Amino acid sequence: DGGITQSPKYLFRKEGQNVTLSCEQNLNHDAMYWYRQDPGQGLRLIYYSQIVNDFQKGDIAEGYSVSREKKESFPLTVTSAQKNPTAFYLCASSIHRESETQYFGPGTRLLVL
Amino acid sequence: QKEVEQNSGPLSVPEGAIASLNCTYSDRVSQSFFWYRQYSGKSPELIMSIYSNGDKEDGRFTAQLNKASQYVSLLIRDSQPSDSATYLCAVLDGSSNTGKLIFGQGTTLQVKP
Numbered sequence: 001d002g003g004i005t006q007s008p009k010y011l012f013r014k015e016g017q018n019v020t021l022s023c024e025q026n027l028n029h030d031a032m033y034w035y036r037q038d039p040g041q042g043l044r045l046i047y048y049s050q051i052v053n054d055f056q057k058g059d060i061a062e063g064y065s066v067s068r069e070k071k072e073s074f075p076l077t078v079t080s081a082q083k084n085p086t087a088f089y090l091c092a093s094s095i096h097r098e099s100e101t102q103y104f105g106p107g108t109r110l111l112v113l
Numbered sequence: 114q115k116e117v118e119q120n121s122g123p124l125s126v127p128e129g130a131i132a133s134l135n136c137t138y139s140d141r142v143s144q145s146f147f148w149y150r151q152y153s154g155k156s157p158e159l160i161m162s163i164y165s166n167g168d169k170e171d172g173r174f175t176a177q178l179n180k181a182s183q184y185v186s187l188l189i190r191d192s193q194p195s196d197s198a199t200y201l202c203a204v205l206d207g208s209s210n211t212g213k214l215i216f217g218q219g220t221t222l223q224v225k226p
Contacts, residue, residue, distance in 0.1 A: 031212050040121065042201060042216035043157070056211065090156055100145045100205045100212050104156040 003027065004105035006091050007087065011110045013078065013085060021076045022110045023091035029103075030096040032074040036060060037088040046089075049074055050096070086112050115140045117204050119217035127225050132189040134220050137203030139183070145205035146178060146185045151219065152198045160200075161187065192224045 004025045004113045007036075013019045023032065031050045035043040045058030049068040063082025068074050088109050092102040116139045125185075126132045134148075145164055149157035163169045163176040163185065172186040175188040189196055206213040 034210075035216075040218065042117070042218040043203075043214075044216075045213060048211065048213065050211070057150060058213070093211055096212075100214065101147070102160055102212070102214060103159065104149075107156045 004091060004093055006089075006105040006108050008108060009106070011108055012113050013110060014030060014113050016080045018077055018079050019110070021078070021089055021091075021110070022077065023074045023105060024072055025074075025091075025093045025105075026072060027093060027095075027103070028071070029093035030071070031094045032068070033074045033094075033102060034058075034064075034066065034074070035090040035092065037090060043090060046076065066080040085110055115204075115206060115215050116203055116217075117215050117217035119202050119220045120162045121218055122160075122221040123157060123223050123224060124220055125182065125223045126192050128192060128194060130192050130224075132192045132222055132224070134187040134200050134202075134222065136185045136187075136217055137183055138185070138204045138215070138217070140203075140207050141183065141202045141206060142207030144207055146176070147203040147205075147214065148174075149155045149196075149201040149203060151201055156175075157201055192222075194224045194226050197222055197224045204210075 007022045033048045034046040047066040049055035065077045091105040148160045151157045161176040173190045177186045201219045202217040203214040
């Protein structure tokens with residue numbers, strides 16, 4: 001059963017805490033993306049990776065970090081520097097950067113305690 | 114800054130009617146356009162992609178593209194209550210080869226029985 005999985009579904013962050021959101025895909029896709037969605041708004045790109053061991057900042061990278069050590073995995077860390085982290089976080093992947101069609105995981109909703 | 118504009122709605126149509134969703138974009142070199150459907154609390158799912166001027170039909174959905182006017186639309190024929198969702202327009206950033214998509218804020222569609 002191929003697809004993109006994200007965990008956890010809900011995540012609570014305390015003040016000053018770093019938290020990591022998981023994104024895994026078994027589609028053999030090269031490119032992976034992290035988006036943030038705030039209520040009533042579209043998706044904004046945080047980070048993206050086109051190949052293992054390489055990633056680039058998107059439009060709103062401040063306060064976030066990523067790694068891409070394996071093709072299947074692209075975890076996102078929300079650091080304490082991100083002052084307004086409450087949002088719906090979406091991971092997506094595409095076969096490669098020239099194939100622009102992106103498919104999304106189910107998302108993680110991050111809430112601040 | 115490249116932008117994708119959608120009327121946030123809500124757009125309300127009776128069951129069985131045609132729903133027309135519109136999107137304009139600022140990036141003249143964009144070549145790829147996508148419509149995603151997003152149910153409340155869920156992640157976006159791809160409905161249609163379109164790359165050439167004109168119409169592209171898939172079942173009850175028709176995407177229309179006019180690059181000269183920088184306009185893309187989605188028509189939903191025989192609208193059903195299950196079509197009630199937010200529809201996101203996405204445009205490929207044409208000035209880079211990153212596969213980056215630029216999203217509009219979405220149009221909420223309500224189909225009334």
